[in-house]
Structure formats: structure tokens, C-alpha cells
Amino acid sequence: MTGPLRIGFIPLVDAAALIVAVDKGFTSAEGLDVTLVREVSWSNVRDKLNIGLFDAAHLLAPVAIASSLGLGHVKVPIAAPFNLGINGNAITVSPALHAALMEEIEGGDRFDPMVTAKALARVVTKRKRAGAEPLTFGMTFPFSTHNYQLRFWMAAAGVDPDEDVRLVVLPPPYMVDSLASGHVDAFCVGAPWNSVAVDLGIGHILHFVSDILVRAAEKVLAVRQIWADKNPETVAALVRAAVKAAEFIEQPENRAEAARILAQPERIGVDAEVIQRTLDGRLKISPDGALRESGRYLLVGREEAGCPDPVQAAWLYAQMVRWGQTALSPEALKTAMGVFRPDLYDAAVGRSGQSGQAAGGSFSAFTGPAFNPADVAGYLASFEVARRGR
Incomplete structure (x- = not known):
């Protein structure tokens, strides 16, 4: 030793x-x-x-x-x-963005990522027409699941994460203050910081990452x-x-x-009760106290x-290629x-x-083709929004 x-x-x-x-x-x-x-x-x-x-x-x-x-x-x-x-991450949005997204939902389940991604696309279009600043989303690092999860979700409805919104890097403990101060409109981060924002009344948990990716390392x-x-x-x-x-x-x-x-x-x-909610997969998702349970929130x-599952590593590498961080x-x-x-x-x-x-x-998500590490090029070719090649 x-x-x-x-x-x-x-x-x-x-x-x-x-x-x-x-x-x-x-x-x-x-x-x-x-x-x-x-x-x-x-x-x-x-x-x-x-x-x-x-x-x-x-x-x-x-x-x-x-x-x-x-x-x-x-x-x-x-x-x-x-x-x-x-898993263990979530996307949290400000009350203003939450209200705007809910207003744009045209039927369907609000916990369906495709439904909210399409709502986001409509919000982005309206803001552009009004000459408003792009929405700003916080994530923890360029090489992070948070970055790739946000991008995967947005791009599914045609929102270009490099052109239509702004993605900024923030350390996890700073996410809540950044949302409170209005520096960001939303963020993707791991527990407990999503729950802290909800408890403070400054955020709504829009999605658990397990809504977007069934099983994500x-x-x-x-x-x-x-x-x-x-x-x-x-x-x-x-x-x-x-x-x-x-x-x-x-x-x-x-x-x-x-x-x-x-x-x-x-x-x-942070308070032990907040942490236990995370471990139990029973999270408060809105300041009004609404709860949501998921046995897949954090494993x-x-x-x-x-x-460790090498297929998960292959998918993460594929995201680096998709978003122009490296060549295949x-x-x-x-x-x-x-x-x-x-x-x-x-x-x-x-x-x-x-x-x-x-x-x-194996790897599965709410949309897109099945992922096969033996054919990363074919997988990536199926996506319209990307930054492939460097």
C-alpha cells in the first residue's frame, strides 16, 4: 500500500x-x-x-x-x-423562463423533453424577433455531461446551443447565486444545487437528466x-x-x-434533509412545494x-466530436x-x-437513433444541429 x-x-x-x-x-x-x-x-x-x-x-x-x-x-x-x-443532474430554470416555457407548451407532457425543447425553440424565436438578449444557461465545464445534456436537449428541437442561446461555465456551488442575480436564466448541475434553488424560491426544476438520457455516467x-x-x-x-x-x-x-x-x-x-431527498429520488421541483419522484434520479x-461502462465513455467521446471539441x-x-x-x-x-x-x-436517450460505438460516424450523421469536425 x-x-x-x-x-x-x-x-x-x-x-x-x-x-x-x-x-x-x-x-x-x-x-x-x-x-x-x-x-x-x-x-x-x-x-x-x-x-x-x-x-x-x-x-x-x-x-x-x-x-x-x-x-x-x-x-x-x-x-x-x-x-x-x-444520472443525478437536473435542468433548473428561473421563474420567468419557466412561465414562458409553460406558456409555449402546445399539449403533451411537460416532463417530456421534446415537448419542452419545442417550447424553448418558440421562446428563442420570440426573443429574437423582439430583439432581446439570448437566454443564458449555466453548465459546469466545457467537457461535462451538463454541457452535452443541455446541448442534446436543445438541439432535438432545432435550437443551436452555439448560436441561439449562450452557454457559460460556472462552478457548481455558484449556480444558485448566479440564477438569483439574473446572470443566468437556467442551469444544469448536479444535486443538491437544483434543490437549493427551488427551496429558495428562485428556480423550477424543469427536467431530471434521466428524462433526457436513460442512463448517463x-x-x-x-x-x-x-x-x-x-x-x-x-x-x-x-x-x-x-x-x-x-x-x-x-x-x-x-x-x-x-x-x-x-x-x-x-x-x-447544505441541509441534510435536502440531501436525503436527492438520495431518495424525491425532489421538490417548484417553489410551491410540488414533488416529483424518480427511481432513476441518481444511482x-x-x-x-x-x-464503469466503456459504452458510456464512447457516447461522451461522440459528444466531443459532435460539438467540435475534437475530430473523430x-x-x-x-x-x-x-x-x-x-x-x-x-x-x-x-x-x-x-x-x-x-x-x-448500451445507451439510450429520449430521441435520436440507437447509439452503437462501432459506428460513431453513422450516429453523428443523423443529427442536424452539430459542430462536427475541427
Whole structure:
């Protein structure tokens, strides 16, 4: 085993398995001495991991891929042996934008992303005719699921996310203040910040990301590949501790305790009741108290959520190509899929077999063709709104 470990995280509920693993003693039971370091921005987490100030990190899944490909920053190969969360994001809009969207809905289910995307398209058209400023949407990072989820949703109804609206990068903890101050009209972020905005009366949760993408890899436990190669026992111990913590969190009788752990000021620092709502998938979506439940809002350990699925990595890489962040190449696709390491997960938990496939092995969304990692070019060619090629 290595010496003391420093692991970075952002105050989000999908860091739960990592935080609980440390604070409930699952890491120490594996012989690990772990210090968790709370950060504000994803660029800080990425940079400190890449240069070795962090041994591991709670990291956006696309950032692990981008780092391995050398996109947007230096090239540092990353291994992701554990998936910290499936889904967990939501799109929250201001009361003014919510009212405008509801007014433009022409029948259909308001929780259907195609219905709201078409409503958004009509709002955008009206604002252009009136000479109004473009709507501004906050997302957490250029290489983020939040960015791709917003784009996928908007573009489905012909809204060009680079021409018709403005997308800006904001650290997750700053989203609520930015909405309150009117700097953004909406944002896509992970829990608990959507719920915080609703509780303050300044936002409505328009969609859970699970409305848009059925199963989306969100955050990973990330380590540098060179570090993983040198410390295989430590990597395995970290994965085992995270698995045990995820299993603990997913037991309903443990949710209150897990929420209290996560609510600590040095961890997430919001009310435990808000965090427990997230873990239970029972969220207040409007200031009037309206509730919505979903068993798919955030998966921490159930349904094989912890096992990395290379198909998910391939879809994220396809989004980088679709939106002009990189060019399509078979070599880069192979590298991207290789970031997600079900083999390391299997080795840690002592099982063999194709766990990547058991964890999902497929990708589906509310619209568009089925995704096949063997034909990324064909998949991308089906979309009218894109920025392909670079």
C-alpha cells in the first residue's frame, strides 16, 4: 500500500460514495489513510490530479476522457475504475423562463423533453424577433455531461446551443447565486444545487437528466494511469471501499445517516434533509412545494452503477466530436473507451466476466437513433444541429 492519500472532490451528492467511504471508515478498514480535499471548480480538481497533488479525485467523466486525449489542457492518461454516479443532474430554470416555457407548451407532457425543447425553440424565436438578449444557461465545464445534456436537449428541437442561446461555465456551488442575480436564466448541475434553488424560491426544476438520457455516467473515481499501474493494490482497496460505501448508501434505512455525513460543512454543507431527498429520488421541483419522484434520479450503487461502462465513455467521446471539441478517429475512440476500466473494478471485487456489459452496455436517450460505438460516424450523421469536425 502507498502512504497517506489526498483525494479531491466537489461538494455534490454524487461524491457520496467517496465521502461515506472515508467518514464511515470503509477506507481505513482497507488499510488506507485518506484525506478528502474540498474544491470549488473542476479545473482545480483536474489540474491537481494531473500534476500529482491529488492521488485520486471525484471527477467529471468527460474530463477523465478529455485529459486522456489531451483536449483542452495537457495530456495525462486517466483510469476510472469506479463510477461514482449514474444520472443525478437536473435542468433548473428561473421563474420567468419557466412561465414562458409553460406558456409555449402546445399539449403533451411537460416532463417530456421534446415537448419542452419545442417550447424553448418558440421562446428563442420570440426573443429574437423582439430583439432581446439570448437566454443564458449555466453548465459546469466545457467537457461535462451538463454541457452535452443541455446541448442534446436543445438541439432535438432545432435550437443551436452555439448560436441561439449562450452557454457559460460556472462552478457548481455558484449556480444558485448566479440564477438569483439574473446572470443566468437556467442551469444544469448536479444535486443538491437544483434543490437549493427551488427551496429558495428562485428556480423550477424543469427536467431530471434521466428524462433526457436513460442512463448517463456522471462522475468517476479517477486516478492517473501511471499511478494506477504503480499502485494496483491501493486502487483495488479504494474501489472496494467505494463499493461498500455505495451499498451502505443504497440501503433506505441508512439514508438519513448518509445525508448527515454529507451535510457536514467540510463536505457538501447544505441541509441534510435536502440531501436525503436527492438520495431518495424525491425532489421538490417548484417553489410551491410540488414533488416529483424518480427511481432513476441518481444511482449510486444499485443496478451495477459503480461498474464503469466503456459504452458510456464512447457516447461522451461522440459528444466531443459532435460539438467540435475534437475530430473523430478510431484511435481516439479506443483511448476514450479505455478510460473506463471495468477490469479494474472486477479485479477489486473479486469477480470475472463482462461486467461492463452487465452494467448497461448500451445507451439510450429520449430521441435520436440507437447509439452503437462501432459506428460513431453513422450516429453523428443523423443529427442536424452539430459542430462536427475541427
